[in-house]
Amino acid sequence: xxxxxxxxxxVMCASILFTSCSTDDDSSYTVPDTYTFxxxxxxxxxxxxxxxxxxxxxxxxxxxxxxxxxxxxxxxQEMKNMYANDVNGTDYFSYxxxxxxxxxxxxxxxxxxxQAYFETLMDGLAAASSGTDGEIIDGYxxxxxxGQEWVQLIEKGLMGACFHHNISTYYLGADKMNVDNTxxxxxxxxxxxxxxxxxxxGYFTDDDYDGERFWSKYAGGSREALLxxxxxxxxxxxxxxxxxxADDMDTRDEQISVIREYMELAVGGTAIYYxxxxxxxxxxxxxxxxxxxxxxxxxxxxxxxxxxxxxxxSGVEIDDMMSAMSNYNNLSGEDILSIRNQIATGxxxxxxDRDNL
Amino acid sequence: MxxxxxxxxxxxxxxxxxxxxxxxxxxxxxxxxxSCGNGTDDSGSAFERSELLENYCDNIIIPGYHNFNEATIQxxxxxxxxxDGSSSLYDCREELQSTWMSWQRVSPFGFGxxxxxxxxxxxxxxxxxxxxxxxxxxxxxxxxxxSEFDHFGLPAxxxxxxxxxxxxxxxxxxxxxxxxQLVALSTEVYNDWxxxxxxxxxxxxxxxxxxxxxxxxxxxxxxxxxxxxxxxLGLPVGISGSIDIGYSLPENVEAYYANTYSIELLYEAxxxxxxxxxxxxxxxxxxxxxxxxxxxxxxxxxxxxxxALNDDILSQLASSKxxxxxxxxxxxxxxxxxRSDAIDVYLELQALVVLWKVxxxxxxxxxxxxxxxxxD
Numbered sequence: 084x085x086x087x088x089x090x091x092x093x094v095m096c097a098s099i100l101f102t103s104c105s106t107d108d109d110s111s112y113t114v115p116d117t118y119t120f121x122x123x124x125x126x127x128x129x130x131x132x133x134x135x136x137x138x139x140x141x142x143x144x145x146x147x148x149x150x151x152x153x154x155x156x157x158x159x160q161e162m163k164n165m166y167a168n169d170v171n172g173t174d175y176f177s178y179x180x181x182x183x184x185x186x187x188x189x190x191x192x193x194x195x196x197x198q199a200y201f202e203t204l205m206d207g208l209a210a211a212s213s214g215t216d217g218e219i220i221d222g223y224x225x226x227x228x229x230g231q232e233w234v235q236l237i238e239k240g241l242m243g244a245c246f247h248h249n250i251s252t253y254y255l256g257a258d259k260m261n262v263d264n265t266x267x268x269x270x271x272x273x274x275x276x277x278x279x280x281x282x283x284x285g286y287f288t289d290d291d292y293d294g295e296r297f298w299s300k301y302a303g304g305s306r307e308a309l310l311x312x313x314x315x316x317x318x319x320x321x322x323x324x325x326x327x328x329a330d331d332m333d334t335r336d337e338q339i340s341v342i343r344e345y346m347e348l349a350v351g352g353t354a355i356y357y358x359x360x361x362x363x364x365x366x367x368x369x370x371x372x373x374x375x376x377x378x379x380x381x382x383x384x385x386x387x388x389x390x391x392x393x394x395x396x397s398g399v400e401i402d403d404m405m406s407a408m409s410n411y412n413n414l415s416g417e418d419i420l421s422i423r424n425q426i427a428t429g430x431x432x433x434x435x436d437r438d439n440l
Numbered sequence: 441m442x443x444x445x446x447x448x449x450x451x452x453x454x455x456x457x458x459x460x461x462x463x464x465x466x467x468x469x470x471x472x473x474x475s476c477g478n479g480t481d482d483s484g485s486a487f488e489r490s491e492l493l494e495n496y497c498d499n500i501i502i503p504g505y506h507n508f509n510e511a512t513i514q515x516x517x518x519x520x521x522x523x524d525g526s527s528s529l530y531d532c533r534e535e536l537q538s539t540w541m542s543w544q545r546v547s548p549f550g551f552g553x554x555x556x557x558x559x560x561x562x563x564x565x566x567x568x569x570x571x572x573x574x575x576x577x578x579x580x581x582x583x584x585x586x587s588e589f590d591h592f593g594l595p596a597x598x599x600x601x602x603x604x605x606x607x608x609x610x611x612x613x614x615x616x617x618x619x620x621q622l623v624a625l626s627t628e629v630y631n632d633w634x635x636x637x638x639x640x641x642x643x644x645x646x647x648x649x650x651x652x653x654x655x656x657x658x659x660x661x662x663x664x665x666x667x668x669x670x671x672x673l674g675l676p677v678g679i680s681g682s683i684d685i686g687y688s689l690p691e692n693v694e695a696y697y698a699n700t701y702s703i704e705l706l707y708e709a710x711x712x713x714x715x716x717x718x719x720x721x722x723x724x725x726x727x728x729x730x731x732x733x734x735x736x737x738x739x740x741x742x743x744x745x746x747x748a749l750n751d752d753i754l755s756q757l758a759s760s761k762x763x764x765x766x767x768x769x770x771x772x773x774x775x776x777x778x779r780s781d782a783i784d785v786y787l788e789l790q791a792l793v794v795l796w797k798v799x800x801x802x803x804x805x806x807x808x809x810x811x812x813x814x815x816d
Contacts, residue, residue, distance in 0.1 A: 190680055192685055192689055192692070193678070193685055193689055253683075256681070389685075399686075399687060
């Protein structure tokens with residue numbers, strides 16, 4: 084219900100905006116159809132190369148981790164070096180001074196605990212790849228006892244703790260939005276506020292990438308079809324950015340709320356999507372490795388619900404959901420649906436959307 | 441509910457409002473120059489900054505470093521005595537507390553010699569990495585910190601001294617290395633001030649970037665904001681900037697292993713900042729009123745939000761101090777069991793950031809040059 088009212092609100096605001104624009108040239112601006120913004124001299128004011136680099140890095144780490152699915156023995160230190168983009172004081176990747184670790188839960192008081200959580204998963208994955216509590220089941224390297232799949236918990240988990248966190252909390256938070264919006268930064272064409280907005284956008288998508296990946300991809304699919312996440316997010320990013328360039332802070336703030344709302348729907352909607360898959364696998368008696376693979380993805384996205392800008396669940400509630408699924412092999416269909424329903428209720432997703440995600 | 445608490449302070453529209461006082465100030469100061477004509481210095485006020493710098497240097501900073509240096513020497517001596525059985529673990533723990541208290545008096549001066557010697561990060565980075573400390577004990581060799589400081593300084597000593605009631609030779613050996621390093625560093629910084637930096641500090645009387653006042657005030661604000669407000673209470677209650685994670689992180693309190701005087705350290709730090717603001721110092725325990733930032737603001741009169749700002753700061757200091765006194769040791773339990781009360785105290789500390797960092801710096805015309813370092 085909340086979702087609908089935001090949409091309605093933004094439509095109303097936009098219409099008011101456009102109506103008033105026609106009579107008041109001073110405050111007029113249009114929201115472009117693509118994420119393209121230029122200054123008066125035609126220079127592009129958009130920049131988010133650092134975010135593109137971090138998405139590339141997560142892609143490369145994942146590629147390495149997945150070699151464990153075909154029997155490679157993985158090195159925990161290697162994964163941590165990739166994660167921190169650091170090996171003995173020099174860059175692991177070619178992207179200098181950019182890394183995923185320092186951007187995991189950055190700015191949160193418990194950032195180091197969250198980073199340690201992922202490093203512990205890397206230790207678990209490396210141990211599993213050499214046979215300690217790990218075996219390849221239906222093509223996925225999983226825990227022999229709990230069915231957990233480290234690769235999914237790390238990759239999808241970092242989509243939450245790094246990308247979603249930086250979009251919804253860090254860059255659209257007051258600390259990064261209460262900044263200068265009057266003069267371009269030294270040597271650049273953008274203001275500090277414009278740049279922070281672009282950085283949030285850059286964690287969501289990339290215009291020059293062939294196809295969607297990470298959040299712009301996961302906001303698609305059934306989430307787009309039923310919840311309208313992908314369209315709403317692209318539109319809110321463009322509207323908010325246009326508002327910043329026109330110094331229209333009210334509209335910017337409305338779009339921040341829209342982005343936070345729809346990012347959380349994308350995270351929670353994707354968790355529900357995978358819980359539904361896991362439930363269907365269990366009911367149909369599908370191979371256990373496939374079922375657990377889907378449950379691992381679900382757990383990782385549930386973890387991501389911690390990182391919303393205006394989270395609907397407390398950290399404790401999320402920890403409880405995660406510990407309720409600490410052993411996938413013991414989860415009944417009823418258990419899976421109970422977690423799924425809790426997420427749907429918390430996010431205000433209708434029963435029919437919930438069942439069809 | 442947690443968001444509501446924070447909303448009192450941030451909210452998005454203040455982005456542009458921050459610049460309004462600056463604009464206002466610019467207009468006012470242009471009037472000032474016009475009407476005064478032959479103002480005595482570039483800020484348009486009659487305040488003698490050289491007196492303030494002299495007072496800070498001679499009566500607060502150098503004596504502060506002297507006391508801290510003495511405290512580290514005593515700590516090292518007592519640990520040495522503990523090593524050969526002539527003092528008790530209890531004595532060592534007591535001495536650690538008084539060294540930590542005296543550190544609060546000099547932590548605001550994280551520029552110049554302290555900065556060059558990595559003093560602040562070496563002395564008081566916490567929470568510590570226990571596993572690394574245990575490795576250090578096992579290795580038995582000395583490698584000074586390069587980039588990771590969370591297994592050195594007072595917090596590392598706190599872990600070894602207070603976490604265990606009996607100590608192996610290897611642990612005592614490590615303790616001695618740690619206390620010895622504190623002696624070396626504090627001696628170095630004290631000597632730097634005493635022998636050369638003091639003259640430079642007192643003779644640089646402008647307000648521009650790189651001037652003594654700019655260095656002092658930037659360190660003052662940065663350390664109050666990050667090392668007092670955020671580290672001593674913000675992180676323990678689970679708040680950082682505009683992010684509230686909704687639960688406390690008790691292992692983040694200062695002096696976690698002693699666990700009996702985290703609040704005393706916070707209170708001492710607050711008093712240190714209050715005295716520094718007021719320019720006050722002590723001779724034989726008697727407080728002397730010296731030239732401080734309060735006097736500087738007062739000379740700006742009522743037009744530049746000077747004297748009225750001073751009133752606001754003094755009153756906020758008073759309420760912050762009484763708020764801190766409502767906390768109870770062990771702070772690590774208090775932040776868990778009385779989280780919302782602890783957040784109220786945090787908000788009192790936060791209110792000083794606004795008055796000092798935004799209003800005072802604006803009124804004095806000194807730029808904030810530090811920022812959270814986070815490459816994009």
